[in-house]
Amino acid sequence: MVEERLDDGVRTAQLLASELSSDAVRPPFAVVDADPDVEPSPDGTRAYRVVLARDGDQTPVATVAVHPDRAHAAFRAVDAAPDLPAVAAEAADGAGLRSRPKAVTPPQTLVFVPDGAAVKRVLPVFGAAADALGDADDE
DSSP states (O other): OOOSOOOOHHHHHHHHHHHHHSTTSSSOEEEESOOTTOOOOTTOEEEEEEEEEETTEEEEEEEEEEOSSOEEEEEEOBTTBTTHHHHHHHHHHHTTOOEEEEOSSSOEEEEEEOSGGGHHHHHHHHHHHHHHTTOOOOO
16 A cells, blocks of 8 residues: 655646546547646646647647645636536536635636545546537547
């Protein structure tokens, strides 16, 4: 049994990127605009964006940021899915992850990934976001 918990924000974000880029995850996601030298900050520093990657089209899904001890994904309302922040919050709640709204325009919901073990639990949040964007797995 593993005794230590991976609570490094950069490493957690790297694990999430690896999972999202995996061929096993559907619908297909891609990690874009990655900053390989990202430095974590207490407020979170943008590490990369996650997009749906289908038929050459890249639909924005979320932005992932790193903190010293965790990562978070920001799901932003878009024209195609104005309820995306609410969908992400509900899915995060179902996965046992903490989320909070961010009072910005357009609205966002931050979903926190506290450690490496939570990476698998956040994948359904990305799936729910893809569904809200109308890109559910139909392959």
